[in-house]
Structure formats: C-alpha cells, structure tokens
Amino acid sequence: MTKDKRIRFPSGSYQAFYEDISYRIDPENDTVEMTQRLNPRYSSESREEAVNLANKLGIENIQKRARLFLKLLLLSILLFLFLVIFPAYFSIESEGFLSVGKFLTIVSEIAFLYMFGYYRAAVNYCMDSYCEKCGKHFVFEEFEAPLVKEVSKIDAYTKTLTRYWHCRNCGHKDIKVEPRSINHHHEKKQGNLREDTCEECGKEHSIEEYRNIDVLNYALKKKIRYFKCRNCGYHEIRLNKKFKIV
Numbered sequence: 001m002t003k004d005k006r007i008r009f010p011s012g013s014y015q016a017f018y019e020d021i022s023y024r025i026d027p028e029n030d031t032v033e034m035t036q037r038l039n040p041r042y043s044s045e046s047r048e049e050a051v052n053l054a055n056k057l058g059i060e061n062i063q064k065r066a067r068l069f070l071k072l073l074l075l076s077i078l079l080f081l082f083l084v085i086f087p088a089y090f091s092i093e094s095e096g097f098l099s100v101g102k103f104l105t106i107v108s109e110i111a112f113l114y115m116f117g118y119y120r121a122a123v124n125y126c127m128d129s130y131c132e133k134c135g136k137h138f139v140f141e142e143f144e145a146p147l148v149k150e151v152s153k154i155d156a157y158t159k160t161l162t163r164y165w166h167c168r169n170c171g172h173k174d175i176k177v178e179p180r181s182i183n184h185h186h187e188k189k190q191g192n193l194r195e196d197t198c199e200e201c202g203k204e205h206s207i208e209e210y211r212n213i214d215v216l217n218y219a220l221k222k223k224i225r226y227f228k229c230r231n232c233g234y235h236e237i238r239l240n241k242k243f244k245i246v
C-alpha cells in the first residue's frame with residue numbers, strides 16, 4: 001500500500017505546516033528543513049506533584065523510597081521465578097497455595113513497579129530542576145519546548161534534538177543540541193514524470209523532480225521527494241510511506 005502526502009509551496013512561499021511538522025525549503029542553498037516541537041519533559045501536574053512530595057518528605061527520602069520499591073520489585077520478581085521454576089518444593093496439596101502465591105507476586109510486582117516509577121519520576125524532576133550555578137532546587141526549567149530538526153542537504157541528512165533550559169532564579173541558560181542517529185540513504189530522482197503539469201500555473205511539462213530522494217528508515221522506507229515548476233516557481237514535497245503487507 002502506498003500513500004502520498006503532498007505539501008505545497010505556492011510560488012514565493014517557502015514554509016508549510018503538515019501534521020505538526022514545519023517544512024522549510026531554501027531553493028538557493030538547496031536545503032530543506034523539517035522541524036517539530038515535542039512536549040516538554042515534565043508536565044505542570046508532574047512538576048507540582050514532585051514539589052509537593054519533596055516539601056512533605058524531603059528529596060533524600062524520595063530517593064530512599066525509589067530505591068526501596070526497586071528492591072521490593074526485584075524481590076517479588078525473584079520470588080515469582082522461584083515459584084515457577086521450583087514447583088517441586090511444594091507438595092501436591094499446596095498447589096492452590098502455589099497459584100495464589102504466583103498471583104500475589106504478580107500483583108505486587110505491578111504495585112511495586114508503579115510505586116518505583118512514581119518516586120523515580122519525582123527524583124528525576126528534583127535532579128533536573130536543580131541549578132548548578134546557584135545551587136537551588138526547583139528553579140531549573142524548560143523555557144521552550146524541545147525541538148527536533150532534520151536538515152536535508154545535497155550530500156548529507158542530519159537530525160538533532162535541541163532542549164532549552166534556564167534557571168528562574170539566576171538566569172543561567174543551557175541550550176543543548178544533541179545529534180540523533182538516523183537511517184538515511186539517497187535514491188535517484190526520476191527523470192521523466194508521468195504527471196508533469198503544474199497545478200499552480202497550468203503549464204504542461206513544467207514539473208520536475210529537482211533533488212534526489214531522501215529515504216529514511218530501512219524498515220518503513222519513508223521517502224521524501226522534491227518537485228518544482230520550471231515555469232512559476234511552485235514547489236512541492238511528497239511524503240511516501242510504504243507499508244509492508246505481511
């Protein structure tokens with residue numbers, strides 16, 4: 001199954017939004033930029049909850065609880081494995097007891113995992129919101145949502161994630177740009193197009209594929225193709241995702 005999504009850039013326009021992603025073309029330098037804002041790392045509810053918890057228990061006690069529930073989780077997993085691997089330790093009469101034991105260890109695993117996650121998230125927030133410059137907790141925060149940026153150049157395709165943090169107290173700023181690995185290769189552009197009439201100006205034989213195809217992700221084979229009108233300057237990006245039917 002093939003589905004094409006078309007992103008249109010009428011003559012003179014170089015930016016378009018499609019499914020939360022901003023596409024920006026730069027015909028002069030022959031680059032295409034795709035950017036997307038992600039959700040902030042911590043929601044306002046989770047921040048508030050962590051601060052309340054820290055006020056009630058203190059950061060050290062939250063850490064202790066996170067460690068405790070991790071230990072309890074590992075212990076109940078071990079107990080479950082023991083019940084599964086060595087049922088011979090139990091007599092036939094205690095078979096009922098054995099299945100109740102297995103059930104209880106599974107329930108406690110879920111509960112301990114939840115509690116561990118709860119305290120762990122609070123610990124993470126306490127650590128992330130600590131400002132190294134002024135030494136205060138709960139002041140370091142994201143002032144802008146994280147940005148994923150993919151840049152397609154003639155000879156390279158890069159992906160980065162930028163996180164924007166600053167301190168509410170002392171103004172210390174930390175903007176981190178992390179390179180992300182991406183599966184990419186080029187595929188040759190098509191010379192002769194079946195449909196080459198421009199939708200914008202109506203001229204026949206004026207649409208050409210002007211850049212090689214960016215192919216992302218070997219499994220999904222997401223293709224990005226680039227077209228333009230030689231007559232009026234209309235540009236178009238086509239996204240094509242092939243879904244493998246098994």
Ligand SMILES: [Zn+2]
Pocket residue numbers: 131132133134135136139167168169170171172
């Ligand atoms: Zn600070």
Ligand SMILES: [Zn+2]
Pocket residue numbers: 198199200201202203206229230231232233234
């Ligand atoms: Zn045209």
